[in-house]
Amino acid sequence: xxxxxxxxxxxxxxxxxxxxxxxxxxxxxxxxxxxxxxxxxxxxxxxxxxxxxxxxxxxxxxxxxxxxxxxxxxxxxxxxxxxxxxxxxxxxxxxxxxxxxxxxxxxxxxxxxxxxxxxxxxxxxxxxxxxxxxxxxxxxxxxxxxxxxxxxxxxxxxxxxxxxxxxxxxxxxxxxxxxxxxxxxxxxxxxxxxxxxxxxxxxxxxxxxxxxxxxxxxxxxxxxxxxxxxxxxxxxxxxxxxxxxxxxxxxxxxxxxxxxxxxxxxxxxxxxxxxxxxxxxxxxxxxxxxxxxxxxxxxxxxxxxxxxxxxxxxxxxxxxxxxxxxxxxxxxxxxxxxxxxxxxxxxxxxxxxxxxxxxxxxxxxxxxxxxxxxxxxxxxxxxxxxxxxxxxxxxxxxxxxxxxxxxxxxxxxxxxxxxxxxxxxxxxxxxxxxxxxxxxxxxxxxxxxxxxxxxxxxxxxxxxxxxxxxxxxxxxxxxxxxxxxxxxxxxxxxxx
RNA sequence: GGCCCAUUAGUCUAUUGGUUAGGACGUCAGAUUUUCAUUCUGGAAAGAGGGGUUCAAUUCCCCUAUGGGCUACCA
Numbered sequence: 001x002x003x004x005x006x007x008x009x010x011x012x013x014x015x016x017x018x019x020x021x022x023x024x025x026x027x028x029x030x031x032x033x034x035x036x037x038x039x040x041x042x043x044x045x046x047x048x049x050x051x052x053x054x055x056x057x058x059x060x061x062x063x064x065x066x067x068x069x070x071x072x073x074x075x076x077x078x079x080x081x082x083x084x085x086x087x088x089x090x091x092x093x094x095x096x097x098x099x100x101x102x103x104x105x106x107x108x109x110x111x112x113x114x115x116x117x118x119x120x121x122x123x124x125x126x127x128x129x130x131x132x133x134x135x136x137x138x139x140x141x142x143x144x145x146x147x148x149x150x151x152x153x154x155x156x157x158x159x160x161x162x163x164x165x166x167x168x169x170x171x172x173x174x175x176x177x178x179x180x181x182x183x184x185x186x187x188x189x190x191x192x193x194x195x196x197x198x199x200x201x202x203x204x205x206x207x208x209x210x211x212x213x214x215x216x217x218x219x220x221x222x223x224x225x226x227x228x229x230x231x232x233x234x235x236x237x238x239x240x241x242x243x244x245x246x247x248x249x250x251x252x253x254x255x256x257x258x259x260x261x262x263x264x265x266x267x268x269x270x271x272x273x274x275x276x277x278x279x280x281x282x283x284x285x286x287x288x289x290x291x292x293x294x295x296x297x298x299x300x301x302x303x304x305x306x307x308x309x310x311x312x313x314x315x316x317x318x319x320x321x322x323x324x325x326x327x328x329x330x331x332x333x334x335x336x337x338x339x340x341x342x343x344x345x346x347x348x349x350x351x352x353x354x355x356x357x358x359x360x361x362x363x364x365x366x367x368x369x370x371x372x373x374x375x376x377x378x379x380x381x382x383x384x385x386x387x388x389x390x391x392x393x394x395x396x397x398x399x400x401x402x403x404x405x406x407x408x409x410x411x412x413x414x415x416x417x418x419x420x421x422x423x424x425x426x427x428x429x430x431x432x433x434x435x436x437x438x439x440x441x442x443x444x445x446x447x448x449x450x451x452x453x454x455x456x457x458x459x460x461x462x463x464x465x466x467x468x469x470x471x472x473x474x475x476x477x478x479x480x481x482x483x484x485x486x487x488x489x490x491x492x493x494x495x496x
Numbered sequence: 497g498g499c500c501c502a503u504u505a506g507u508c509u510a511u512u513g514g515u516u517a518g519g520a521c522g523u524c525a526g527a528u529u530u531u532c533a534u535u536c537u538g539g540a541a542a543g544a545g546g547g548g549u550u551c552a553a554u555u556c557c558c559c560u561a562u563g564g565g566c567u568a569c570c571a
Contacts, residue, residue, distance in 0.1 A: 012571050047570055112569065124498055126567080156569055174501070183499045183567080191569040198571050222500060222566040245502085246564070254565075297520095301509050305519040324502095324509075327564060331507050334521040340534090383533050393533075451530045458531065466532040 005037025006212045009070070010202060012044045013055040016266035017062045019281075019330070020217065020247040020255050023295045027244060028215045029068045030296070030318040040209060041073030043084040046201050048193075054270070056084075062268040066288050067311075080209045085201045092196040095204050095234070096157060096189060104233040105189060107138035107146060107155040128186045129163035157190035159199075159229060167225035172213075172242040172320040179225045187226045199223065203230045206239060215242040218327075219254065242320055245299045246327045267291070285358075285387030286335070287351075290342035294335050299324045308341050336385040343384060352377055355390050362391050363398050375476065379468050393467075397476060400485055401463025404493055410459075413452045421453050422460060422486050429474075429482055441474045460489035 009025040011017065017025075032039035041063070045051045060075070072078040082088060099105035108127070110118075119125045132139060137158070138146045149155050165181045189200040206214060221243050231238050249255045269280040281291055293309055301324070302309070302317040309317070343351055355377045356370065380393045414421065428444055448454050455465060461473060461482060474482065 010571095014571075044571070050570065115569090124567085126498095177500070179500065185567080188569050193569075195569090197569075202571090217565095218501075219565055220571090223571095243501095248564075297508075299508090303510065305510075307508095307520055326502060326509095328509095329507060331521060334508070337521060344534090380533095382535085445530095448530090455531060462531095464532080468533090469529080470531085 005035040008040040010042040010044045014050045033315045039070045041070040045086045108158045109136040109149045156188045158186040173323045213240040218243045290339040340385040396462045405464045
């Protein structure tokens with residue numbers, strides 16, 4: 001096999017790109033990268049009714065954010081322009097004519113309503129070699145009638161599938177798959193609205209564009225015989241078929257472009273007439289590198305006891321043999337864990353800047369100095385899983401607690417003298433220098449022998465028993481604010 | 497309903513005839529953190545069921561069960 005590796009990602013612009021689509025794109029990209037091949041982006045918009053024009057842009061943005069680069073295809077110059085099927089219809093028509101002339105395709109004249117009646121009447125109605133002799137089509141009607149239908153443009157064009165023939169192909173993931181032609185319809189290649197369908201367009205394009213490996217979701221396995229027939233009818237060399245296991249949603253079904261399911265969360269946020277995607281992996285605070293790692297491991301595992309791989313490692317190790325045949329369920333907590341590994345192990349300057357940007361946006365108070373924010377980030381970032389979590393672990397540096405959550409265990413022990421204790425703390429805190437000396441605070445904290453008194457102080461400052469070491473809380477929050485918080489606590493909380 | 501495909505712990509996966517069935521997330525316990533989280537250590541937890549083939553089966557074959565895909569003038 002010395003043919004050049006050429007693969008394509010061919011989404012239809014009918015909605016948001018979800019994690020399954022992105023994985024297909026990624027695996028194509030990885031395979032091309034590994035063998036120095038071409039990775040092509042082709043837009044399959046043959047079904048005009050379902051197209052959503054903003055989704056092309058959305059797909060491009062998502063791929064860009066994930067750094068999945070294609071070197072040929074939509075919006076790029078290339079040998080096989082254009083890379084959008086709606087602008088290639090004349091090509092498909094040309095090939096379609098050849099199929100008809102060679103008697104590999106024929107005109108069929110039933111209306112949709114008529115077909116629905118058949119489907120209702122006969123349970124397993126299939127339009128193919130077993131039934132087409134009894135139906136209205138160019139094979140059964142005489143030429144005058146046929147021509148009349150064609151003239152009035154009341155037809156579809158169907159692929160002529162042979163009778164009772166086993167189509168066998170060797171899938172790179174699933175191995176040998178056999179499907180009998182009696183089970184498949186004479187697929188419609190050309191609709192009554194005179195547009196080609198996916199099956200025709202994609203096979204022709206894959207051949208013209210010299211695609212060597214078709215890497216796509218497993219849901220296409222049952223259509224593969226149709227594609228193989230078309231290749232054979234044209235006497236074209238077959239590409240390699242690589243079908244990927246499906247990614248299942250929380251209901252156990254195929255993830256769809258409809259955004260009803262939690263797991264179908266798209267990658268990139270977008271706000272347009274057609275979508276309003278707030279809940280995306282990007283928006284949640286996943287890093288693109290981590291997401292690539294996560295998605296690569298969805299149905300593929302190299303034979304190492306390891307979870308974290310750089311893109312280069314993934315490219316090097318990527319192999320169809322390591323792709324699982326089993327459909328995968330998403331494990332969101334593991335996603336978060338992988339993201340955390342990236343937050344902790346990546347270049348810290350890079351991550352800190354992302355966190356800084358996030359916090360600045362969240363706080364909106366321009367008076368807060370960058371150095372201060374950086375200190376807080378340094379102290380809190382080892383506690384987060386997603387970028388957005390940084391707020392949850394640092395908010396108490398920026399906003400005063402309003403509600404106070406005092407666990408019973410502490411409540412019982414301090415209820416007698418909590419006022420005294422806090423007054424005492426206030427006195428000491430007032431004596432801290434403006435630029436607080438750490439040592440001073442350390443001595444103070446060490447002197448508090450009763451752990452519950454410390455907890456009381458924490459609750460009054462943070463609201464809950466969470467957060468980083470008191471030493472840093474006391475030294476980073478300004479004395480005045482600390483006193484105010486204690487005062488507010490004493491006002492709000494009446495412990496009897 | 498028909499056809500195709502899959503089936504190792506809650507989830508992802510390793511081991512493709514001989515292993516105390518390995519790892520990860522999660523979970524549970526302990527340590528660190530005078531809190532919480534992180535981190536560290538340890539534990540529990542799996543070959544869907546039934547038949548074959550074989551000296552030996554998680555691994556090969558068959559049946560059943562379960563799950564999924566397809567069965568569109570959608571891709």
